[in-house]
Amino acid sequence: MSLSPSSSAQAARERVAQRLHALRVEAGLTGGELAARCGWTHSKSSRIENARTPPSPDDIRRWCEACGAQRQVPDLVAESLNAESQYVEWRRRVRDGLRRLQGSYVELFRSTSLFRVYSPTLVPGLLQTEGYARALLSANARMLEIPDDANEAAPARTERSQIIHERGHRFVFLIEEAVLRYQLGDHDAMAAQLGHLLTAGALPAVSLGIIPAATANRALWPQEVFHMYDDSLVSIETLSARVTVTQPSEIALYLRAFEELRSMAVYGADARALVVRAIDALR
Incomplete structure (x- = not known):
């Protein structure tokens, strides 16, 4: 049985969230440390990582820069935008x-x-x-x-x-x-x-x-x-x-x-x- 559009969108959001989580872990950063580098609250990092809040293109750029993974920005932005609204x-x-x-x-x-x-x-x-x-x-x-x-x-x-x-x-x-x-x-x-x-x-x-x-x-x-x-x-x-x-x-x-x-x-x-x-x- 195929997923409904809303279920498919949520699954896609979760894949983006998982990739962002992996980047933070690989960089050796806690959620609070990443939030400080990005200039936002720890709760925002948590919401993004748990796929409760979709990240904007700017959020993704900041996240990747904080983790030293700037090369990941184009793919993650495209994947996130695609997840949110085709x-x-x-x-x-x-x-x-x-x-x-x-x-x-x-x-x-x-x-x-x-x-x-x-x-x-x-x-x-x-x-x-x-x-x-x-x-x-x-x-x-x-x-x-x-x-x-x-x-x-x-x-x-x-x-x-x-x-x-x-x-x-x-x-x-x-x-x-x-x-x-x-x-x-x-x-x-x-x-x-x-x-x-x-x-x-x-x-x-x-x-x-x-x-x-x-x-x-x-x-x-x-x-x-x-x-x-x-x-x-x-x-x-x-x-x-x-x-x-x-x-x-x-x-x-x-x-x-x-x-x-x-x-x-x-x-x-x-x-x-x-x-x-x-x-x-x-x-």
């Missing part, structure tokens, strides 16, 4: 509303140096204004038949987006020109969103590329929305679920697709001109 149903994640979902990404964002985001239909979440996010989240709540807490979720989304102003992170956004024309919210909300793209696209850590609708002989057709976090995780968004990819070969495929799409985009003044034309069309 396929997560939106309905299960958001059954208590969308506000809590916004905060669930903060730790992943903090541990990511390079963000790559491609979107053919929507302004990426990290670039959304509160009014645009509120309209989008409210529509999602209605479609998924879950509590509509967009008034609380939208500020939480824009608050987490402040990471684009923090040092230590770089952001490469690619959108199709159609994103500028799909109106979410009222006229004022959409105008504010487009104006924000002009501002955010000029930030030193942000690269905003727009693929013109008139692009001839496209090298690659429009794809699904996907987010790449460094080179360790790809998150793909569908209507009913979020699919997480951690296999290196699949990540390499998405990176190749991203670069193909990136080669078709316009940047700088040309990108701003497309946004300005979309703003003019609202008048």
